[in-house]
Amino acid sequence: MKYDIAIIGAGIIGGALAYKLSEEYQLKIVVIDKEARPSQHQTGRNSGIIHSGVYYPENSLKSKNCINGYKQLIQFLEENSITYKITGKLIAAANETEFSELDRLFENAQSVGLGVQYLTEKEIRKIDPNLTIPKGFFVEETGLVDYSEVLNKFINISSDNGVDFIFGASLNDIAEKDNKYSLSTNGKFFQTKYVINCAGLQCDRVFELLTGQNSPVKILPFKGEYFEVTPDLYQSDIPVYPVPNPDFPFLGVHLTPMIDGSLKVGPNAVLSFDREGYNGFEIKIADALDIVSNKAIYKLVKDYKATVLKEMLKQKSKTFFENKVKKYWSSFSTSEINGYSCGIRAQATENGELLSDFRIETYERQVHVLNAPSPAATSCLAIADTILEKLNKLINN
Numbered sequence: 261m262k263y264d265i266a267i268i269g270a271g272i273i274g275g276a277l278a279y280k281l282s283e284e285y286q287l288k289i290v291v292i293d294k295e296a297r298p299s300q301h302q303t304g305r306n307s308g309i310i311h312s313g314v315y316y317p318e319n320s321l322k323s324k325n326c327i328n329g330y331k332q333l334i335q336f337l338e339e340n341s342i343t344y345k346i347t348g349k350l351i352a353a354a355n356e357t358e359f360s361e362l363d364r365l366f367e368n369a370q371s372v373g374l375g376v377q378y379l380t381e382k383e384i385r386k387i388d389p390n391l392t393i394p395k396g397f398f399v400e401e402t403g404l405v406d407y408s409e410v411l412n413k414f415i416n417i418s419s420d421n422g423v424d425f426i427f428g429a430s431l432n433d434i435a436e437k438d439n440k441y442s443l444s445t446n447g448k449f450f451q452t453k454y455v456i457n458c459a460g461l462q463c464d465r466v467f468e469l470l471t472g473q474n475s476p477v478k479i480l481p482f483k484g485e486y487f488e489v490t491p492d493l494y495q496s497d498i499p500v501y502p503v504p505n506p507d508f509p510f511l512g513v514h515l516t517p518m519i520d521g522s523l524k525v526g527p528n529a530v531l532s533f534d535r536e537g538y539n540g541f542e543i544k545i546a547d548a549l550d551i552v553s554n555k556a557i558y559k560l561v562k563d564y565k566a567t568v569l570k571e572m573l574k575q576k577s578k579t580f581f582e583n584k585v586k587k588y589w590s591s592f593s594t595s596e597i598n599g600y601s602c603g604i605r606a607q608a609t610e611n612g613e614l615l616s617d618f619r620i621e622t623y624e625r626q627v628h629v630l631n632a633p634s635p636a637a638t639s640c641l642a643i644a645d646t647i648l649e650k651l652n653k654l655i656n657n
């Protein structure tokens with residue numbers, strides 16, 4: 261089959277891109293995914309939060325794409341009658357040592373134009389009497405949604421616009437002739453002028469396969485585990501986030517009401533020795549070797565020693581969760597846990613450092629999304645615009 265553009269990966273980024281391309285241009289597009297169904301990886305295994313952009317420095321891609329992506333996403337949800345709820349969120353400082361970071365986040369939120377206000381201890385207790393938080397602030401622009409549903413809608417609209425979605429097809433080879441790529445998956449061949457790599461947890465390997473070059477980034481897979489508790493324990497649907505460690509690119513174990521009415525605490529950040537191992541402790545040799553050869557691991561351990569190491573290796577530890585959550589919400593207890601789920605984050609590293617910002621690069625007639633962790637689901641439509649800009653430059657050169 262002959263195409264103008266092939267997108268590798270039908271996650272929320274590949275889906276948003278197919279949607280935008282097919283709404284705006286008359287092009288022949290194929291989206292190839294190795295799984296039999298959508299939402300098997302990050303897009304179907306996250307907190308379901310529509311983020312506001314509180315945490316990210318004003319000029320970063322995360323900040324710009326999150327704020328812009330938030331607006332585009334809400335418009336898309338409205339236009340397509342997808343269930344969502346704007347709840348706002350509470351960022352909570354549990355003790356005095358966290359106050360200065362809380363204040364810094366508050367100033368950052370104000371400088372990027374978000375609606376934020378400090379709440380007193382009494383006001384916080386009105387949200388739920390068991391929130392034991394001395395100081396916190398409320399962010400208006402936060403909501404709940406099911407990102408699998410958003411992705412399904414992208415796929416449906418794009419398919420109606422003529423995009424071919426091929427599931428169960430893992431990209432495993434590429435050849436180039438007369439300015440055209442020939443991509444092969446298990447038994448199928450696709451000819452295309454341009455390729456976009458939206459392969460999430462496998463993006464560094466897909467980069468190497470498509471370019472024949474070493475990837476500038478390496479993925480470090482961090483599992484995020486959630487424990488479910490009965491929703492009756494919490495009187496509100498406002499998510500509560502602790503003040504995060506500013507040097508660790510994850511938001512901490514938060515109290516997460518989901519759009520389906522369930523209530524979760526999580527996610528933690530545990531190193532995963534299998535990039536796609538969702539069933540307990542699993543090891544894939546290639547993935548484990550990538551981890552032990554990644555300098556970023558040694559730097560993390562050196563910089564944060566016991567704290568980070570403990571978190572990175574503590575899988576399914578209910579007491580770890582109890583210590584984290586009880587700091588701000590006294591209703592949590594391990595005896596209330598009645599469910600478990602997890603997702604694995606594709607966190608890119610470069611030169612031994614965790615990459616904090618989104619990263620999108622071009623190579624010949626290819627665009628590669630090399631770092632799109634949270635809040636990339638919120639930002640998917642803005643990220644699609646950024647990819648389109650880069651693609652247009654390639655086409656016009």
Ligand SMILES: Cc1cc2nc3c(=O)[nH]c(=O)nc-3n(C[C@H](O)[C@H](O)[C@H](O)COP(=O)(O)OP(=O)(O)OC[C@H]3O[C@@H](n4cnc5c(N)ncnc54)[C@H](O)[C@@H]3O)c2cc1C
Nearest residue numbers: 269271272273294301302303306307309431460484636638
């Ligand atoms: C625990 C957790 C919590 C999160 N919480 C939030 C949140 O609340 N809000 C938010 O905005 N973001 C959140 N995120 C981040 C968000 O989920 C991701 O940034 C987003 O889903 C990334 O989408 P993606 O399309 O890049 O990746 P994915 O959804 O992982 O999709 C990549 C696709 O590529 C396919 N693929 C890989 N290799 C190949 C190959 N060789 N050939 C063919 N196909 C291939 C895979 O099968 C997969 O379908 C969270 C993530 C996690 C893991």
